[in-house]
Amino acid sequence: MSKVFSIFTIIEFLTFIIAIICLFKDKSLFWKLAIAYMLVTFSTEFTAVIIGRILHQHNVWLYNIYIIFENCFVSFGLYQFLKQYVNPKPLILVGSGLIFSSYCFEVFSHGFTEVFYSATNNLSAAIYVLYSLYYFYVLLKDDNFIKLKYHPQFWWVVGVLFYYFGGTIINLFDDVFRVKLSTGHWLRWYIYIILNLLLYSFWSYSFICRARQRRLLP
Amino acid sequence: MQSPTTQVTTLIILATLIFLLMPVFLIIYIRLYNQHKKNHVIEKQSMQQKFDAEILKTLVEVQDQTMQSIATELHDNVGQLLSLTSLTLNSINLADQEKAGKKIENSLSLLSKSIKELRELAKLLHGEQIVEHGIGHAIDQEINWLSKTGAYELKVSNDLFDIQISSPDKDLIILRLLQEIINNIIKHAQATIIQIDTYFSDDKLFLKVKENGIGFDYDETKAKKTGMGLNSIHKRIDMINGKLELNSSPQIGTTILIEIPYP
Numbered sequence: 001m002s003k004v005f006s007i008f009t010i011i012e013f014l015t016f017i018i019a020i021i022c023l024f025k026d027k028s029l030f031w032k033l034a035i036a037y038m039l040v041t042f043s044t045e046f047t048a049v050i051i052g053r054i055l056h057q058h059n060v061w062l063y064n065i066y067i068i069f070e071n072c073f074v075s076f077g078l079y080q081f082l083k084q085y086v087n088p089k090p091l092i093l094v095g096s097g098l099i100f101s102s103y104c105f106e107v108f109s110h111g112f113t114e115v116f117y118s119a120t121n122n123l124s125a126a127i128y129v130l131y132s133l134y135y136f137y138v139l140l141k142d143d144n145f146i147k148l149k150y151h152p153q154f155w156w157v158v159g160v161l162f163y164y165f166g167g168t169i170i171n172l173f174d175d176v177f178r179v180k181l182s183t184g185h186w187l188r189w190y191i192y193i194i195l196n197l198l199l200y201s202f203w204s205y206s207f208i209c210r211a212r213q214r215r216l217l218p
Numbered sequence: 219m220q221s222p223t224t225q226v227t228t229l230i231i232l233a234t235l236i237f238l239l240m241p242v243f244l245i246i247y248i249r250l251y252n253q254h255k256k257n258h259v260i261e262k263q264s265m266q267q268k269f270d271a272e273i274l275k276t277l278v279e280v281q282d283q284t285m286q287s288i289a290t291e292l293h294d295n296v297g298q299l300l301s302l303t304s305l306t307l308n309s310i311n312l313a314d315q316e317k318a319g320k321k322i323e324n325s326l327s328l329l330s331k332s333i334k335e336l337r338e339l340a341k342l343l344h345g346e347q348i349v350e351h352g353i354g355h356a357i358d359q360e361i362n363w364l365s366k367t368g369a370y371e372l373k374v375s376n377d378l379f380d381i382q383i384s385s386p387d388k389d390l391i392i393l394r395l396l397q398e399i400i401n402n403i404i405k406h407a408q409a410t411i412i413q414i415d416t417y418f419s420d421d422k423l424f425l426k427v428k429e430n431g432i433g434f435d436y437d438e439t440k441a442k443k444t445g446m447g448l449n450s451i452h453k454r455i456d457m458i459n460g461k462l463e464l465n466s467s468p469q470i471g472t473t474i475l476i477e478i479p480y481p
Contacts, residue, residue, distance in 0.1 A: 133244075136244065136248055139248070140248060140251050140252075143255075144255075144259070145252050145253075145255040145256040145259055146252065148248065148249055148252050158241065158245060161241045161244075162238065162241050165237055165238075165240065165241055166234060166237050166238045166241075167234075168237050169230055169233040169234045169237055170230060170234060173226075173230060179223055179226055179227050179230065181227070187227055187230060187231075191230075191231075191234055194238075198238075
């Protein structure tokens, strides 16, 4: 059983459950998509574990497909949240264009099953960090104040910032210094556990805030 | 001596921690800034509430003043006219047709006068909504009423009839300021001549009232805060970001110049 479940699948499964509980009745497209995205994330991780640990085959192609879903969802989320303050279309289109170009380049240069598309991953991380910072900037510039404590959009973006900004060092240097610890796991594995914990904790909290916001809204 | 792997591990962990700490500081900063924004919004709301309350108070005071004027007018003028009419009609002796005709004629004349006075009163009652017709008309109405007392020689120059812009809240306050200034003159100044000038220039409205009364020590009155009327004038002028210039000399009189950004 422990072979089927990894710490990542557990975290993602719990977030998926929270998303269902909090967002099932939500009428907003983005929050509904959040449930679907968490299902895709959990399924990908679960399938990757089965392919890797039980079937002992390469599962990198699965993550390369997953990147598409991840980028679509995160870009859409940031677009939705920035839209409340500015017109983010040009910004999101440029960012998405860059990510898409990088993805196509890696598909053609590395094939689909050989390596993980780390260049696309790093580029998208940098773009999302910039988007998140821009979101905070427009949030601060806005004349109205918000109740940050219960603001779902804010905490969702905080999760994005922590995950992508926190992963900068390991993304940049992991290929150069691949460090395997005495426990048998790569350093990257531990750091990503922390990053995933942070990301999904903030997202879970944002789902809870969203459910609360929906209840309070007329 | 640490191995290179351990050093790299430590370096990556430390760098990652620093990268994770930066969003923490950012969130703290956003939270503080948001709190500051919240306080600012609350302060603005509170100021708006105070302003609205003051406008309401001003409106009530303007209405009070109107009612007082009506009461005085009814008692001193219309009431007297009607009493006289009643007395004249009661004294008619129908046997003496000639005298009775004269008395009826007199009564009719008194009644016409009463009707005229009542029409004037109706105009004053209508004056509660007077600022709706513009500050120029409101000031004119106020001056007309003052002129009816006949106690003062008035020199008036009101150039506010034709201004195309308006600010109902400010109009109400300006009217009340003029009423308070006039009240102060009537109560304390012992003046015989009052000069009122109003004009609009460079997005500012000017109201100048000059009288030849006994004057007073402005600084002393201001320091003692005894002049409730004066304090109220100051408070209202501050509320609409206006300026007040007051010059008073004993036995020469007082000049008040009010400058208000308008609209």
